[in-house]
Amino acid sequence: MNKKIAILRGINVGGKRKILMADLRVLCEKLGWKEIKTYIQSGNVIFKAEASNSELENVLEKAILNTFEFDVPVIVRAAEELKQCVEINPFFKSEEDINHLHLTFLKEKPTKENIEEILSYNYEPDQFKIDKKDVYIYCEGKYHQSKLTNNFFEKKLKTGATTRNWKTVLKLVELSG
Structure with missing residues (x-):
């Protein structure tokens, strides 16, 4: 599996679009991602997964919308x-x-x-x-x-x-x- 980093835009800023990092890790586990770590509250997730960056972006954006009921843009890069x-x-x-x-x-x-x-x-x-x-x-x-x-x-x-x-x-x- 390839190591990736998901970078979320605009969460936990000024009390808006709040996502606890523990909840984000659980969500990523449900997506089948492995070795999940988060770093600071701005939404940085390090993980392992096989899909392309764009596929991972789309999957996480949809999962956040379905779980937290707001849009969060996600950008994924390989480590x-x-x-x-x-x-x-x-x-x-x-x-x-x-x-x-x-x-x-x-x-x-x-x-x-x-x-x-x-x-x-x-x-x-x-x-x-x-x-x-x-x-x-x-x-x-x-x-x-x-x-x-x-x-x-x-x-x-x-x-x-x-x-x-x-x-x-x-x-x-x-x-x-």
Whole structure:
């Protein structure tokens, strides 16, 4: 079985769309997933399963809707994919950078036209680089003050997105190793 990471968008924020991680683990067990671990309340699940990433996304989204009665977008990556993201982050040069770094996961690879359009804007001092279905972000200040939000990338790239800070990304790689 392949090790995977499911990244949920927008749960347990401001008391809305609340899902306890224990309940999420039970739900994933019912789906037949193995070796399930969750990490922090933002909805990160490490597990083993055989299906494709997109199949796993659809199955978990439907299971959450049926169980908790609200929509939660889910993005799944193979553990090896996430490890490669860490290795190629263009903004990670030293531990000093870690608090400025974020990774936005895209549901689908954006079109060339949408990438060209988004690159025509200037967002300084914040910076980003798009690589396939990932967006590497460097925020000079706090992420919540940046224009480089999930909504921004979803609107401009016309695909679903969710973001994790670099500390969380590193921990997910460690837990999935």
